[in-house]
Amino acid sequence: MKVSFEWLKEFVDVRVSPTEVADRLTMAGLEIEGMEPAGDDIVFEVNVTPNRPDCLSILGVAREVAAAFGMPLKVPDTGIQGDLPASEVTVEILDPALCNRYTGRLIKGVIVGDTPEWMKKRLEICGVRSLNNNIVDITNYVLLELGHPLHAFDTDKLFGSKIRVARAGEGRKITTLDGADRELSPDMLLIWDGKEPVAIAGVMGGEASSVTSETRNIFLESAYFEPTSIRRTSKALGLKTESSYRFERGTDVVFLENALNRAALLMRETGGGKIHEIVDAYPERYVPPAVEAAYDKVNSLLGTSITKEEMRALLGRIGISTEDRGEKLIAFPPSFRRDVRAYYDIVEEVARTYGFGNIDARNPKTELSAGILNRREINIGRIKEAVRRTGFTEVINYSFMNGADLDMLLIPHDNVRRRHVRVMNPLRQEDSLMRTTLVPSLLKNFLYNLSRGTRDIRFFECARVFIDDGGPLPLEELMLGGILFRENLPCLWKEETPSFFVVKGALDSLCGEMKIKGFSYVPSDEVFLHRGKSADVMLGGAKVGFIGELTPGVVEKLDLKVPKPEIVVFELNLERLHAAVPENLTYSPIPKYPAVERDIAVILDESLSSARVMEELKGYRSEYIERVELFDHYKGKNIPQGRKSLGYRITYRCPDRTLTDDEVEKIHTGLVAYILGKTGGELRGV
Amino acid sequence: MDERLSPDQLLSSLSQIETEFRSDVEGAADLAGLQQIKTKYTGKKGLLTARMKALSSITDPAQKKEFGRRLNEVKNIIEETIKGKELSLREGEKERRLLTEKIDVTLPGKTTPFGRQHPINNILAEIKEIFVSMGFGIEDGPEVELDHYNFEALNIPKDHPARDMQDTFYVSDEVVLRTHTSPVQVRVMEKRQPPLKIIAPGKVYRCDADVSHTAMFHQVEGLMVDTDISFSDLKGVLELFIHSFFGKETPVRFRPSYFPFTEPSAEVDIGCVFCKGKGCRVCKTTGWLEVLGSGLVNPRVFEMAGYDPDKYSGFAFGMGVERMTMLKYAIDDIRLFYENDVRFLRQF
Structure with a gap:
């Protein structure tokens, strides 16, 4: 609201500068947001809060000025003198x-x-x-x-x-x-x-x-x-x-x-x-309410020790008359202060008039409490930190999307991501739905930065998605989403790992850091992912997310200048991930006896996944196999078409003595025969 | 070996051997060459070895003694010299490796650079840390919220003008995108009894967007309830926070304001961090910047949440994380936070 300073002066004979008036009003709760000269006048921009309609006028502001400076208020005489004819209406x-x-x-x-x-x-x-x-x-x-x-x-x-x-x-x-x-x-x-x-x-x-x-x-x-x-x-x-x-x-x-x-x-x-x-x-005459407030209550809520007399005088300054009743006062707010109805309104008026600045600051005395930082908060913080350390930069996007975003990703109509929450009054049509997946926003971040010349883009976002599950409020789930794109540029130190494995490696590091066990990858049926280069991420037999390259059909729509871009995206349910973080860690003793390592390279059918072979290897019963590790994956020269070679390193160890060469040889031979039988593979000549 | 050499001849031949040896060693270029020299003189068929065998042919005790002394002397010289030479050759070899294996250490290292945390979350983490260190717990609530929790239970009835203070996104008549993190207060109070000391950080939504507003932003709500909490405590806690966050010397002031869910309500201003209170564009020449809203919890809110206002009192506060971030990093455009330009993000 705009208030003319000259007009204001007709109501209160204030002699100080407009700036000082503005300061005092602001500190009394009537914020002067700005001051502009207007000819030989000054205009105040007053921010009147909804509880103070009495200040929505020159008179109202003048009343506050008068109270703040302890000056009389001059109200214009509105009496109409003389004999008046009766109303005809x-x-x-x-x-x-x-x-x-x-x-x-x-x-x-x-x-x-x-x-x-x-x-x-x-x-x-x-x-x-x-x-x-x-x-x-x-x-x-x-x-x-x-x-x-x-x-x-x-x-x-x-x-x-x-x-x-x-x-x-x-x-x-x-x-x-x-x-x-x-x-x-x-x-x-x-x-x-x-x-x-x-x-x-x-x-x-x-x-x-x-x-x-x-x-x-x-x-x-x-x-x-x-x-x-x-x-x-x-x-x-x-x-x-x-x-x-x-x-x-x-x-x-x-x-x-x-x-x-x-x-x-x-x-x-x-x-x-x-x-x-x-x-x-005037059907029912207005009777001013009598508001009771105990002096002690006012002081204890404010942390002050204002005397009875002082308190009543403070209220009197803003036109609230009072009566003393021993332990408490009775206040009679004027008709323009209909907002003063209860003791806490009196507390506020006393505080405001006394001056917030005059109330001492103190540090509260309260009990100590346990469980300040909850486990979820800590785990999610650590998960995000782990992702950041693998090279992904955090983005924050608006929680909105629209139907076209889902269409772009070819999301079918019966997919859970179509069970979205709609905003009745969006600012833009593009923002009419609450996100059910983070992928569209991440794609936009990718496009935005690509078009501005960034060639290596690794982003992650940690935010909620909203699924309408029929309840009064939607299901809100915290997701971890990410995107990676690298243009194949000449670079100093060669890095030839395919993008998919860079992202998968990041997820593996994440699991390692958080000690999450039982992560596995199975073929994904997400329609927006490349069928041959994608996987659903499984944890304890349930899907917790996906990782994969965008399918060519989706990439085409992005209309990029880059030929055959490898854009890898992932999205994981962070609630599920957090639930899989073990609550306690128990130490295992460091082995006292030496280990023996043996390598084996098997040539087998290309279609057999490394995870399957690993499973078979781990299925071989021997108490002395400590670890099986894949160290080589090879296709090409010397390997027949349609087949591949996988190299494993097996670590043998007995916890309470040193294994002899003969013992190791015996177990290893057994293992080799077993795995060749299980996979139909053959040993690769050394 | 000619055993018919006279004792004198034998003696002088030792000097020849010594001279020849010295010149050989001088010319040794590497360890292999040195080994050959060693064999030549002290090997089974070495020159010096042959002279040692001749010792027994001398009969005169004095001559024998003299020859034996000299033989030992030359033997020692040869052994010592070879040892010394070997040492220096080894040193030389190491030195050569250091030269030939030299790399350009000024080439860049091979890295996978860490990603960065979004600046909003940098600041959010800092805010959380300060309150956690003061004993506040962290709470959470839904972003799509019932009108009841977002408004009604916070003393903002349906037809109250205070609703104009927040432009609201509606999902239905009863469901909104929360306009502030304050509903978390109510949800926590419904679940737990005092004493209560919590903060609730999170995303909030307002249906207006311009140069200084975005449709989504972040807030941190705080609430403390106990049997004897006063406005003094509110001032104490918030001053402590501001001094931790902006620095000990930062001026703070509390001025009356209005929020339906607190009474008395206070805006908290800090001395402008840009002009140090002199007055500039950012603080609109006032020298002050508004950073927090706060107040004593309105007893109506306690009643609705099932707390007895005669027994308990408390204070609540709220702040905009974007604003705090902008002040901290001198960022002048709020929209930068949501453009996610990597050239912006990598600065934090």
């Missing part, structure tokens, strides 16, 4: 729950004309466009000055000289001042004349009853509307006005009469005319 409130007071004044014989220059200037400084219509501009001027919204009707257009306040009921429409035809829902509160709705209460007037240059007789409204009702109406219509903004936050049911008078006087001043007696429908 009647007011009837049919829905007192939504409107507890409606006042109005008839002003007859007004000349609708230009707005005085001084008023135009002030309106403009405060960001309100002058319509150069004295009547309408005055309602806006008083709204800015005193904070209460007003509305002016052309009395001659009010059927039956009647005002009724009632809900819309079924099937009502109105054309508002802005020329829009608006459908009204039954619960919206309207102002009616003897026949038709003439305004949407507290939101906007109707076009038919509006003041024009021909208008001579004005009926001026100043009312109190129930905040929730105004907010609902304003939201439903998508119509937010200066009036609705104030009504929905709460206005001053007592003071509204002064605003009415102030406007009536200004109208007579600028357009002449005769002010009539007030009509005041």
